[in-house]
Amino acid sequence: MKPFKVWLRNFTVWKKNFLTSLVGDAIDPLIYFLGFGYGFRALIGNVDGVDYVAFIVPGIIMSSAMTGTSYECTFGSFTRIAGRKTYRSLLIAPIMIEDFVIGEVLWGMTKGLLSAIVMMLFTIIFGYFPGWFIIFNILNILLTTFTFASTSLFFASISRSYDFFSYYFTAFISPMFILSGIFFPISSFPSWASFIARIFPLTYSVHLSRGIYTKTFSFFMIIDILFLLIWGSFFFYLSMKFMKKRLIN
């Protein structure tokens, strides 16, 4: 219950300007969807037997989940632990660091979920709808946002300033956006690039989502789920550890 109160506190603050925030989070993936999707379709036509726009829709939704969560759990969380020191106003009450970390992760997941849902609604308007399989996709979004919330929060817990996050975004999030198989199949990469792609968690989210959208299930989806779970749990553990180290001396 305690982490939920941390979540509720963040939600209350966000609610004041939610429209601006939602539009801001959704605008980037939207531009890529329209630009890449409809731009490249003219040149490419079909990929792996599907229409190019249909090919990128699952990945674009996942990238929007990733970005929404990552911004919140880096810049947002860092403001709460270092900038405004909001954590102090929580920790003088019987809220423990564990509650705070879980609350931040849950809130980061919520932000990612909201971005992804906005993106998903948009693609539905354009006619890309996986039917009731959308439930699986939402589960996938939750798993993906958990993975990125934990990873981002770990970086927030060790960061000394906001500048640090520009590395996180340029060296991790941005390459992932390009190399995780959203816009082209990983199999078409040279072997070194496909190796890198296989280290990135987003690759597994995209693969999973694409399977859901094309309704083709395979054994590899279990690997996708396990990879995301293990990655997310590992960074969740680290976030907890380093947040305690940072906030208790």
Next chain:
Amino acid sequence: MEKEIAIRIEGISKKFGNLEALKNISFFVKRGECFGLVGPNGAGKTTLLNILMGFSIPDKGFFEVNGKRAKDTRAIKREIGFIAQDEILDEELTTFQNLYFHGLYYDLPKREAKKRAEELLNFFGLTRKDEQVKNLSGGMKKKLAIAKALIHNPEILIMDEPTIGLDPRSRTVIWDTISALSKSGKTVLLTTHYMDEAEKLCERVAILNRGEIIDIGEPRKLISTHLPPAVLEVKVDTEEERREILNYITRHSVEHRISGNIFILYPKNLDSTRGEILLLGIENITKRNSNLEDLFLKLTGRGLRDETL
């Protein structure tokens, strides 16, 4: 007997690198008492409070709050209303929301949290409930911080420098508030480097200097044990005056302390000494009652506000 003790601290030590912030600190606060931890900045007051709140882990020693052991931070926090020097208001929330959410953090039901928040806002005269916290004045912020600490109706209040940075009027208001809370039966542990504050509010004080407790007791008793009832305060304006007074002090071996351009003398015969100094041509001389500030100076050899000593 045990029930009479609200906070018990035994043998707490804490090092930061080579700095010994706290050295073997032991004391207790009785139920219903207003207890002051007195000392200059850097004496270790805030470190000790951080340890009580679980923000810092001591290297040695243990403590109990209302019978709850040190390890159970969550239980200890429930016993305490904590008013830190800063950063305990949530700047992204309104005054009402600050109190309401704080109530939720203590597991008050939503209705109860809302009711308590409104009561406290009224009680403290914080009438603009939808005001953003960042727009409040220093005094208002302090009131809100105290209101926040009272949301779960704790028996014990811990305040870190409750009036630091406040204007004189707000200071008086906060003092009255603390007095009233203390009279209503709350146990209060406060830190301060204002001696007048400690004398006015606290039934007992512990004098803390460089991480060590030098003495503990009732302010008046401590003063009468260590000092004559009154002292002379001589203010020198010129180098010449300074030389003259130093000369006089050495010649008559008068016990004294120096704090900037103020000389505090503890002479055996107050009135004759005063007359002799006046004869030296130094006119800025006052006789006043000894206070905790003098005591601190005497016990530690340095002023509370004067870091250079």
